[in-house]
Amino acid sequence: MDPDILIVMGVAGTGKTTVAKGISTLMGWTFAEGDAFHPQANVDKMHAGTPLTDEDRWPWLRLIGDWISEQVDAGESAVVTCSALRRVYRDVLREGRPNVRFLHLHDDQELIAQRMANRKDHFMPPSLLPSQFATLEMLEPDEPGVLVTVHDDVPEVIHHAIDALGLVPPRPTA
Numbered sequence: 001m002d003p004d005i006l007i008v009m010g011v012a013g014t015g016k017t018t019v020a021k022g023i024s025t026l027m028g029w030t031f032a033e034g035d036a037f038h039p040q041a042n043v044d045k046m047h048a049g050t051p052l053t054d055e056d057r058w059p060w061l062r063l064i065g066d067w068i069s070e071q072v073d074a075g076e077s078a079v080v081t082c083s084a085l086r087r088v089y090r091d092v093l094r095e096g097r098p099n100v101r102f103l104h105l106h107d108d109q110e111l112i113a114q115r116m117a118n119r120k121d122h123f124m125p126p127s128l129l130p131s132q133f134a135t136l137e138m139l140e141p142d143e144p145g146v147l148v149t150v151h152d153d154v155p156e157v158i159h160h161a162i163d164a165l166g167l168v169p170p171r172p173t174a
């Protein structure tokens, strides 16, 4: 069977890492943190409070695409976080990779801002959130994937996501 590839997308602070790790654990899928593919210059730029440009993002998106292709070639189902804010970014990630689907996590800017303000030890300053919302192009009906809101607690959000994607966690064998 073809491996499943899930890209957990959305603005900064929307819960991509939290939810992707939960899905990875439940499904037994390989997990990767998309932020780990950013060149240091991108991280430094965001940390300094400057939004990334398309040019900053293309090499990063290519690396994430390469990682996805490696998982597909190895026959491994996988979940990776990637803000994938614009449609063109998502088109690049999907190109030649028919088993990619998106889980778009989304909610009100006020709610996400509150969560970002409470989060410590992260390079992304809450001041960049308005630019994330300004750049975001919502997942469109003709794109493969689902939109899930994140106001509920983490276990519920993960449950909604798994349901909406039609995934069935494997039964424990023991």
Ligand SMILES: Nc1ncnc2c1ncn2[C@@H]1O[C@H](COP(=O)(O)OP(=O)(O)OP(=O)(O)O)[C@@H](O)[C@H]1O
Residues within 6 Å of the ligand: 010, 011, 012, 013, 014, 015, 016, 017, 018, 019, 035, 081, 115, 116, 118, 119, 124, 150, 151, 152, 153, 154, 157
């Ligand atoms: N459903 C939720 N309810 C309450 N808190 C949440 C929920 N989901 C995530 N959080 C918290 O919100 C913060 C942001 O979550 P997380 O780091 O997973 O988001 P992210 O989208 O990966 O962020 P970034 O893109 O900036 O790396 C974290 O402190 C996390 O614990």
Ligand SMILES: O=C(O)[C@H](O)[C@@H](O)[C@H](O)[C@H](O)CO
Residues within 6 Å of the ligand: 011, 012, 013, 035, 038, 052, 057, 082, 083, 084, 085, 124, 132
């Ligand atoms: O495209 C972007 O602007 C970036 O990928 C950001 O979204 C961050 O990497 C991430 O979400 C960290 O908070």
